[in-house]
Amino acid sequence: MRGFISFLVDALVPRSCLACGRQLNSAETGVEFRLPAGSFPGLAEFLAADLAFELGAGISVPASVLCLSCWMRLEPADSMGRLERSGAAGETVPLIAPFFTNDELLELVRFLKYSGGRSAVPALGWWMAKALGDYLESLPAHASAAPLLVPVPLHPSREKSRGYNQAFLLAREVAARLGISVESRMFCRIRNTKSQSKLDDSERTTNVAGAFGLLREDLARTRNIILVDDLVTTGGTALACIAALEKAPIASIAVLSAGRVRAPCRFSGV
Numbered sequence: 001m002r003g004f005i006s007f008l009v010d011a012l013v014p015r016s017c018l019a020c021g022r023q024l025n026s027a028e029t030g031v032e033f034r035l036p037a038g039s040f041p042g043l044a045e046f047l048a049a050d051l052a053f054e055l056g057a058g059i060s061v062p063a064s065v066l067c068l069s070c071w072m073r074l075e076p077a078d079s080m081g082r083l084e085r086s087g088a089a090g091e092t093v094p095l096i097a098p099f100f101t102n103d104e105l106l107e108l109v110r111f112l113k114y115s116g117g118r119s120a121v122p123a124l125g126w127w128m129a130k131a132l133g134d135y136l137e138s139l140p141a142h143a144s145a146a147p148l149l150v151p152v153p154l155h156p157s158r159e160k161s162r163g164y165n166q167a168f169l170l171a172r173e174v175a176a177r178l179g180i181s182v183e184s185r186m187f188c189r190i191r192n193t194k195s196q197s198k199l200d201d202s203e204r205t206t207n208v209a210g211a212f213g214l215l216r217e218d219l220a221r222t223r224n225i226i227l228v229d230d231l232v233t234t235g236g237t238a239l240a241c242i243a244a245l246e247k248a249p250i251a252s253i254a255v256l257s258a259g260r261v262r263a264p265c266r267f268s269g270v
């Protein structure tokens with residue numbers, strides 16, 4: 001019965017692209033939506049040939065979310081970002097993201113976070129795994145500890161109301177693709193915070209400062225910690241996690257997200 005009602009709703013209320021509002025065609029609203037070869041000319045150049053082939057021939061993206069044109073408007077990040085930490089002697093942290101955040105990526109991440117859009121995870125995770133794989137390959141083998149993906153935690157009350165932590169879902173997807181492990185209990189949320197999306201840049205940093213406690217000092221000491229979040233905007237959330245990690249003498253740290261801003265993220269220190 002529910003299936004029939006869904007069918008009727010779909011038939012009577014045409015679905016629109018979340019980003020541009022265009023009515024989606026039948027291919028874009030199928031059970032899944034395979035991007036045709038050549039969908040991402042910029043990204044295909046950026047990828048190794050075998051992965052570019054997989055992208056064109058096989059990767060599925062969530063149906064009924066974005067139209068093909070908006071999928072193609074995602075902007076591949078052409079270089080690795082750095083989080084700059086003023087007050088830390090010019091110290092920076094690698095910021096790995098396959099895309100620059102633009103309107104289309106923002107809609108996709110909002111769909112994941114606020115509309116129960118778990119179907120966005122495989123596609124975003126595919127690109128994040130590619131970006132992280134490149135980064136890990138660039139590290140000198142003798143100098144790098146074993147990587148460990150650590151999702152930025154949600155406060156338990158928010159995770160309960162949402163039903164999942166989107167950063168954990170993304171981390172698990174990336175981990176499965178690259179054969180590395182995930183630790184979801186590295187931190188605890190010491191206090192709840194306002195949603196970062198409703199705050200300006202300076203409020204974001206203050207909002208999350210001191211919000212996290214470190215639970216697994218043993219792992220922080222010995223592993224190459226890859227913090228995972230959906231988007232990095234001001235970097236305030238990542239900085240708050242790094243501050244908690246630095247309670248231990250950390251081996252190595254980087255941040256992985258689906259999207260980042262174009263300009264370097266600068267922190268005022270927490």
Ligand SMILES: [Zn+2]
Pocket residue numbers: 017018019020021022066067068069070071
């Ligand atoms: Zn569109």
